[in-house]
Amino acid sequence: MEKSNTINIIHNQNDDSRKTAKRLREKLLNKGFKTTDYFDEDAFLNICIGGDGAFLRAIHRFNFSEVPFIGINTGHLGFFQEISPDNLDNFIDKLSEGKYSIEKLYLVEGIVCTRTSCIELLGINEIVVKGIESKTIHLNISINDTYLERFSGDGIIISTPMGSTGYNLSAGGSVVYPNLNVLQLTPLAPINSKVYRSLTSSAIIPANMYIKINPEYRDENSILIVVDGKQYRFDNIVEMSFKVSDMRINLLTIGKRNFWSDIKDKFL
Ligand code: NAP
Numbered sequence: 001m002e003k004s005n006t007i008n009i010i011h012n013q014n015d016d017s018r019k020t021a022k023r024l025r026e027k028l029l030n031k032g033f034k035t036t037d038y039f040d041e042d043a044f045l046n047i048c049i050g051g052d053g054a055f056l057r058a059i060h061r062f063n064f065s066e067v068p069f070i071g072i073n074t075g076h077l078g079f080f081q082e083i084s085p086d087n088l089d090n091f092i093d094k095l096s097e098g099k100y101s102i103e104k105l106y107l108v109e110g111i112v113c114t115r116t117s118c119i120e121l122l123g124i125n126e127i128v129v130k131g132i133e134s135k136t137i138h139l140n141i142s143i144n145d146t147y148l149e150r151f152s153g154d155g156i157i158i159s160t161p162m163g164s165t166g167y168n169l170s171a172g173g174s175v176v177y178p179n180l181n182v183l184q185l186t187p188l189a190p191i192n193s194k195v196y197r198s199l200t201s202s203a204i205i206p207a208n209m210y211i212k213i214n215p216e217y218r219d220e221n222s223i224l225i226v227v228d229g230k231q232y233r234f235d236n237i238v239e240m241s242f243k244v245s246d247m248r249i250n251l252l253t254i255g256k257r258n259f260w261s262d263i264k265d266k267f268l
Pocket residue numbers: 050051052053054056076077078079080125126162163164165166167168170227228229230
């Protein structure tokens with residue numbers, strides 16, 4: 001089958017993003033590409049214009065499509081975004097010449113079981129389990145079937161390597177190199193006293209293991225799940241489990257990205 005030359009363009013509503021989308025569309029059309037502003041599953045590329053937030057929302061909105069994603073950063077932190085609006089010509093030249101490669105992004109998969117059903121969730125950055133209305137929650141945490149701890153505190157973050165520089169980093173977690181196939185379990189304000197004792201640091205969990213969480217009975221209805229910034233409430237949660245998903249996101253890259261320079265440029 002002939003390779004598609006259609007590109008899906010998605011942007012947030014800020015002025016810069018709208019203007020960049022217009023310029024990009026014109027330049028792509030001039031180079032013989034077709035563009036859409038809806039999701040065409042047969043396209044060969046998804047371009048997201050905005051910041052990391054826009055990038056995350058686009059992947060969710062496009063239902064974790066296999067079509068590769070690339071981001072254009074318009075004035076945000078833009079950790080995911082490789083292209084700057086000043087660099088559109090170079091980007092389009094590289095696309096036309098086929099000078100790009102595809103990297104894989106690991107995802108975190110969660111299964112949340114209530115007394116009546118189980119719901120599957122997929123996160124690019126992280127899945128957070130926390131208490132509603134700022135409540136302290138108590139969670140029994142196991143790795144595979146080995147009981148690890150009874151966590152008491154605000155909650156926990158289960159982050160992917162790419163998400164390690166997001167909420168995880170602000171909560172004291174470590175930066176993880178993106179091609180390591182692991183999850184990071186980071187506590188949010190763990191209580192340590194004569195009454196409660198939980199790990200105060202993050203733990204790195206390999207891809208062949210899963211994290212199992214059973215909330216205490218009194219917390220079954222006090223849990224908030226936050227996936228890449230989007231909140232979910234479920235009643236009567238009895239068990240949650242998390243692992244590296246078998247699914248991956250394809251990230252198109254036109255240059256050799258240097259993760260450690262990106263860390264220096266964006267955070268230091
Ligand atoms: P948001 O306003 O969309 O994002 C909050 C900040 O996190 C923005 O500056 C965003 O970059 C940045 N960010 C997102 N993913 C990142 C990553 N992988 N590495 C480095 N920085 C990243 O907030 P939201 O809609 O509530 O949630 C989206 C994400 O923000 C979450 O998945 C979470 O990782 C992060 N977040 C962080 C905190 C915190 O640090 N205390 C709290 C809540 C959420 P842009 O400016 O480019 O959009």
